[in-house]
Amino acid sequence: MLSRRGLQRIARGITAHQTPRRYLAAAALNGLKASSVEITPCTLPKTPPANADLVFGKTFTDHMLSIEWDDRNGWGTPHIKPYDKLSLDPSSVVFHYAITCFEGMKAYKDKDGKIRLFRPDMNMKRMNKSAARITLPTFDGDEFLALIKKFVKEDAKWIPNERGYSLYLRPTMIGTQESLGVGPSSRALLYCIACPVGPYYKSGFNAVKLLATTEFVRAWPKGTGEAKIGGNYAPGIKPQIMAAHEGYAQNLWLFGNHHELTEVGTMNCFVLWRNDKGETELVTPPLDGAILPGVTRDSILALAREWNEFKVSERKLTMPQIKEAVKEGRLLEMFGAGTACIVSPIKAVRYQGEDIAIPLDPKDSSAQAGPWASRFNKAIMDIQYGEVEHPWSVVVD
Amino acid sequence: MLSRRGLQRIARGITAHQTPRRYLAAAALNGLKASSVEITPCTLPKTPPANADLVFGKTFTDHMLSIEWDDRNGWGTPHIKPYDKLSLDPSSVVFHYAITCFEGMKAYKDKDGKIRLFRPDMNMKRMNKSAARITLPTFDGDEFLALIKKFVKEDAKWIPNERGYSLYLRPTMIGTQESLGVGPSSRALLYCIACPVGPYYKSGFNAVKLLATTEFVRAWPKGTGEAKIGGNYAPGIKPQIMAAHEGYAQNLWLFGNHHELTEVGTMNCFVLWRNDKGETELVTPPLDGAILPGVTRDSILALAREWNEFKVSERKLTMPQIKEAVKEGRLLEMFGAGTACIVSPIKAVRYQGEDIAIPLDPKDSSAQAGPWASRFNKAIMDIQYGEVEHPWSVVVD
Numbered sequence: 025m026l027s028r029r030g031l032q033r034i035a036r037g038i039t040a041h042q043t044p045r046r047y048l049a050a051a052a053l054n055g056l057k058a059s060s061v062e063i064t065p066c067t068l069p070k071t072p073p074a075n076a077d078l079v080f081g082k083t084f085t086d087h088m089l090s091i092e093w094d095d096r097n098g099w100g101t102p103h104i105k106p107y108d109k110l111s112l113d114p115s116s117v118v119f120h121y122a123i124t125c126f127e128g129m130k131a132y133k134d135k136d137g138k139i140r141l142f143r144p145d146m147n148m149k150r151m152n153k154s155a156a157r158i159t160l161p162t163f164d165g166d167e168f169l170a171l172i173k174k175f176v177k178e179d180a181k182w183i184p185n186e187r188g189y190s191l192y193l194r195p196t197m198i199g200t201q202e203s204l205g206v207g208p209s210s211r212a213l214l215y216c217i218a219c220p221v222g223p224y225y226k227s228g229f230n231a232v233k234l235l236a237t238t239e240f241v242r243a244w245p246k247g248t249g250e251a252k253i254g255g256n257y258a259p260g261i262k263p264q265i266m267a268a269h270e271g272y273a274q275n276l277w278l279f280g281n282h283h284e285l286t287e288v289g290t291m292n293c294f295v296l297w298r299n300d301k302g303e304t305e306l307v308t309p310p311l312d313g314a315i316l317p318g319v320t321r322d323s324i325l326a327l328a329r330e331w332n333e334f335k336v337s338e339r340k341l342t343m344p345q346i347k348e349a350v351k352e353g354r355l356l357e358m359f360g361a362g363t364a365c366i367v368s369p370i371k372a373v374r375y376q377g378e379d380i381a382i383p384l385d386p387k388d389s390s391a392q393a394g395p396w397a398s399r400f401n402k403a404i405m406d407i408q409y410g411e412v413e414h415p416w417s418v419v420v421d
Numbered sequence: 422m423l424s425r426r427g428l429q430r431i432a433r434g435i436t437a438h439q440t441p442r443r444y445l446a447a448a449a450l451n452g453l454k455a456s457s458v459e460i461t462p463c464t465l466p467k468t469p470p471a472n473a474d475l476v477f478g479k480t481f482t483d484h485m486l487s488i489e490w491d492d493r494n495g496w497g498t499p500h501i502k503p504y505d506k507l508s509l510d511p512s513s514v515v516f517h518y519a520i521t522c523f524e525g526m527k528a529y530k531d532k533d534g535k536i537r538l539f540r541p542d543m544n545m546k547r548m549n550k551s552a553a554r555i556t557l558p559t560f561d562g563d564e565f566l567a568l569i570k571k572f573v574k575e576d577a578k579w580i581p582n583e584r585g586y587s588l589y590l591r592p593t594m595i596g597t598q599e600s601l602g603v604g605p606s607s608r609a610l611l612y613c614i615a616c617p618v619g620p621y622y623k624s625g626f627n628a629v630k631l632l633a634t635t636e637f638v639r640a641w642p643k644g645t646g647e648a649k650i651g652g653n654y655a656p657g658i659k660p661q662i663m664a665a666h667e668g669y670a671q672n673l674w675l676f677g678n679h680h681e682l683t684e685v686g687t688m689n690c691f692v693l694w695r696n697d698k699g700e701t702e703l704v705t706p707p708l709d710g711a712i713l714p715g716v717t718r719d720s721i722l723a724l725a726r727e728w729n730e731f732k733v734s735e736r737k738l739t740m741p742q743i744k745e746a747v748k749e750g751r752l753l754e755m756f757g758a759g760t761a762c763i764v765s766p767i768k769a770v771r772y773q774g775e776d777i778a779i780p781l782d783p784k785d786s787s788a789q790a791g792p793w794a795s796r797f798n799k800a801i802m803d804i805q806y807g808e809v810e811h812p813w814s815v816v817v818d
Binding site: 111157199208240246255265407 | 477478479482485504506507508509510511512515516517518519520521523553554555556591593595596600601602603604612615616637638641642643644645650652653654655656657658659661662687711785797816
């Protein structure tokens with residue numbers, strides 16, 4: 025039960041989490057300030073692995089960015105310091121109630137050696153939304169981004185300078201209150217670690233087979249599917265293993281009695297087809313609360329709308345519709361989209377015991393990607409690596 | 422994408438997580454063994470707080486129980502050692518993908534000074550199910566329970582010796598793989614911490630008002646509602662704060678278009694009523710995959726069936742049915758049930774803008790609990806504190 029004092033703390037908390045500015049004015053909590061950063065350089069810098077040896081998420085850079093928050097003082101001094109273990113009480117709420125959210129973004133080195141980020145403002149906005157959903161503190165995204173830039177510059181030698189390679193950045197926020205009560209965490213740690221990564225597919229594209237999953241549901245209306253919180257990920261691992269066991273790379277997550285397509289593994293889902301009106305149409309499920317608002321998803325939609333070569337729709341599609349379109353030769357391409365791979369072409373979907381072949385390139389039977397998947401992939405990479413100037417690519421000075 | 426080696430590791434993993442015995446035979450991974458425990462007594466023992474000063478989940482005992490696991494060796498040496506921080510890499514998967522599950526149980530001191538646990542075998546079974554759901558390793562529940570008993574004996578001075586007080590035990594398992602790949606954690610830490618706790622309601626019962634929530638959904642069919650995993654808890658905090666803000670102690674979680682009752686905050690939900698056939702009936706939602714299989718829930722059902730004074734049903738009930746029953750004077754009592762409070766009587770439910778008064782005791786207008794809520798609570802406490810001998814109460818020798 026909540027005491028009156030508890031209710032008051034909660035009342036303060038909800039203000040803090042949801043309208044930080046008002047709260048700052050009212051209670052003089054400290055906001056996040058990039059200018060107060062303290063940098064402690066690593067004394068034993070490591071040698072980054074050769075590009076050919078990179079494995080996703082295994083090797084981390086020399087430093088980390090770290091900022092503590094508590095509900096009495098607000099945000100503390102940001103630190104860029106040597107990469108090190110976290111020392112946390114075993115009662116910390118992150119271990120018990122999964123009070124954690126994160127982002128995935130990348131730093132790229134262009135041909136002139138300049139460091140670039142890709143639409144980082146979207147990551148800042150989404151992380152604040154994720155944090156608010158689980159009552160972690162929000163923060164000024166411009167300030168956190170300024171800190172991430174300083175951190176990336178500190179570890180600039182870790183950014184591979186080859187197209188397709190990049191420094192993966194993992195901003196993370198965890199609840200560190202040392203008490204088992206289920207409620208807003210009175211303390212939090214916002215941090216960012218980084219690891220150099222290679223191209224998702226070592227040798228060009230590698231189209232994958234999916235298992236359309238009817239046994240598990242990833243997200244649901246009025247749940248948390250649109251938030252990038254830890255709790256959305258652990259439950260997906262068992263279904264993924266079961267799919268892998270049968271030879272499928274990922275799950276195609278379905279929802280509802282009509283078996284609507286929602287996401288592909290941890291990626292958004294795109295279908296290019298000729299719809300039943302005979303129009304060529306690129307379709308991705310709408311942001312109805314259960315779909316992660318992917319940065320790559322948004323970028324593909326924006327490029328497709330700019331190119332204006334076919335209809336672009338955010339709407340629901342069902343597996344029976346896909347099956348029928350394949351049968352009638354109306355399905356053109358299908359792919360997943362996310363920060364890790366940009367575009368992941370799909371060559372087959374197993375659905376209700378049947379392998380449905382998804383076309384790749386009608387002009388090249390050995391191709392591992394359709395022409396549009398390839399074009400989206402190239403267009404986004406060209407922007408990420410600064411080969412085409414575009415406001416989405418943010419140079420870190 | 423998964424390499425062939427990755428698939429092989431996963432194939433090993435799924436065996437390890439789901440059929441540990443076969444796996445142990447095949448790969449000679451070590452099982453969890455209580456007899457190999459190493460005990461390092463705390464050199465600076467603390468003084469437990471006075472019973473009157475106890476706050477749930479704030480003060481921990483002198484020791485903790487801790488066992489590491491990895492996918493090459495299996496379970497390591499169990500340690501009972503001084504309570505201390507965990508030192509974890511910031512890349513540990515628990516921080517990113519919420520690979521965590523836990524249990525809640527209590528140790529009681531009876532009037533003869535004997536230590537007792539309440540149905541601990543159920544916690545062991547449920548924790549193994551939760552672990553398997555998020556591909557954490559399973560373990561021999563008898564062995565872990567033997568370790569918990571040793572741990573409780575080591576910290577026996579921390580168990581308050583007054584009825585209503587107990588030592589709350591928090592077995593927890595987290596994924597500690599130091600790599601950001603989304604997959605089964607190659608390493609895990611199973612631990613248990615303990616804190617002395619007082620009665621949920623300091624002065625007898627304190628009936629609560631609930632906010633029936635239609636804006637958020639706790640769990641979904643084919644989701645993870647029945648698993649005690651961290652990810653089920655973080656999303657419930659914001660709705661709870663919003664309820665508290667309006668003066669309601671907890672959410673009454675509803676599901677579906679018919680507004681079926683599912684759970685109360687983090688408790689199971691019980692309704693005693695005269696149904697539309699005129700029968701007196703105790704109803705709780707069925708274990709359909711979205712309801713946590715509570716130990717207290719199961720105990721109340723078993724006692725009610727043994728007493729045989731009314732019909733006992735595990736079936737769905739909707740808010741419109743509750744509303745109608747209240748209007749017609751057929752609703753007798755409603756309460757939440759869980760380890761923390763045993764029984765939590767409900768005096769009102771706000772639903773679609775209307776406060777529905779729930780009866781407590783018709784013979785005593787000042788009562789904070791109905792006669793059956795009180796009787797279940799007393800019966801369970803009598804067993805927990807060894808005042809009635811019952812196989813549910815397990816003495817720790």
